[in-house]
Amino acid sequence: MNCKLLSVLCVAASVHAASAFTIDYDIPAGNVIVDSIEGDVAKVRQDLRDTKNGWFYWAFRVKGAAGKTVKFVFTDKYGGGPVGVRGPVVSKDGGKTFAYPLDGKSKADGFTYTFGPDEDETLFYECHPYVLANWEAFVARHAADIAAGKMKVETLCKSRKGADVPRVRYGCLSGTPKYRFLVTCRHHCSESMASWVVEGIADAFMADDDLGKWLRENVELMCVPMMDFDGVQAGDQGKNRAPHDHNRDYTEFLYPETKALTEWVMGYAGGRLDAFLDVHCPWVRGQYNEFVYTPLKDPKVYPATEGFFSATIEKLQEGGLRYKASDDLGFGVSWNKGVTYEQGWSSSSWVVHNVKGLKTCRSFEIPFANANGAVVTPEKCRLFGHGVANALRVLMENSQPKL
Ligand SMILES: [Zn+2]
Incomplete structure (x- = not known):
């Protein structure tokens, strides 16, 4: 040259x-x-x-x-x-x-x-991120609550990459609680808005108000904040992983988190839960992706109280996400069909078939950015979670469990 x-x-x-x-x-x-x-x-x-x-x-x-x-x-x-x-x-x-x-x-x-x-x-x-640092900030914010015995952080299992996957217990941690709830999210790791809702549910258990007091006296909340822990940190899609994702893993148990969750429920909780909520986010836009909703499940198998719970959430909701019980997706409608589960049981399928005492067993879909016209933000999601906790109290006090 x-x-x-x-x-x-x-x-x-x-x-x-x-x-x-x-x-x-x-x-x-x-x-x-x-x-x-x-x-x-x-x-x-x-x-x-x-x-x-x-x-x-x-x-x-x-x-x-x-x-x-x-x-x-x-x-x-x-x-x-x-x-x-x-x-x-x-x-x-x-x-x-x-x-x-x-x-x-x-x-x-x-x-x-x-x-x-x-x-x-x-x-x-693409959406408000929620990674390990956010979780650690949440734990740090509640240091006084941990010291006061309102919250206890434990380890669910080691992830595939060798990290400690957190699990948490909130509320009535001394003695046997009257009710026990299980809340999970990030089975699909990229669905970050779900984490802010779960923070809001957990916040309710530690708040210095009437609801917080009732929850701590009556309920133990078991929680896994990041089911696909490695995927959350790596920024994976998580959804539709090959050969199947974490929320289709409750038949084969390829991932340590799903197996450990079932063992925690059957062991520690003795196979009894009053409520199971698994929080998700939907597709990025369009029909059924721009409002909060629950895909309702086969009424022959799932608790009969889901409609009452949805109506109660609509009434008591906080945060302005404009949830309407009528937005719930009926069983058999759109993608919400039994055939979707052929690739493996979801968490709620496993829970409903293995756990006694349920008054609700459902997933929530929290949209990424738009909820019936409202701007979706982490703070609004937290408030929505607080309203869900309030509705859970009403559900416990006004319904009979599925035996
Ligand atoms: Zn999902």
Whole structure:
């Protein structure tokens, strides 16, 4: 190569370097594949990892784009595209706070973002993240409650990657409680809004109010906040993993968490629970994905009190997520059919067939960004969880268990 060509290449490289920005996923629950960056257009897509078919979780960081306007184009348009109905969830302070700055200005397959003059590092997430650090912050916030015996953090099992998977007990921890509840979430690890609802349910057990007092006197809440623990940290899709995901694992028990959960229930709880709630998030947009609901199960098998519980949640709800019992998905409607469970039992299938005493046994679907027109945020989800805890009290005091 002659000197002239070399210097031209050097100039070109330095010009490129001066204008270049980077996209990476070295952030909590990061997930992206960068197809190309040309000028101020970045082509990216969600990394499916071991998920069969398509899904929509992604999370990435942009560095060095201060003052630029960048068009982000998602090249995997499965289901229309992976961008939420209020656009990306964005943090300009390294993940301390998040907002929807492009609400109403994004498309399903992309968005255009203008970085501020000093905005050198920005995080973009499909949904509000909830990872181990969030869980640890929750535990730290409740240090006094742990000291007071209202909350006890234990280990469910070792994950496949060798991490301690937390399990927690809240409420009536001394003596035999009158009622025992089990609450789980993140069977599908990317469904992060579920975690904020579960925080709200747990908060109710430690609050210094009438409901908190009643819960601590009468109920022990058993909780696994991250069922697919490794997937939560890694930023996997989690849904439809090959050969099946965590919430279709209650027949084969490929994952340590599912097996350990069943052993905890049959051992510690003696195979009796008054309530089981498994909190999820639905698809990213569209019908049945933009309101809170429960997919109701076969009434021949599941508790007869589900309708009463739904009506009570609607009445006592907090947080403004506009839940309507009439939004629940009837058994046999849409995807909510027995055939969906052929690949393996879900957690609620296992519970309803193995556990006695249930007054409710259900999942919840918490939308990512839009709930009947309301903006979904972590704080609103927490408040919704508090309302669910209040409704559980009413359910306990006004219904007979399924024997
Ligand atoms: Zn799910």
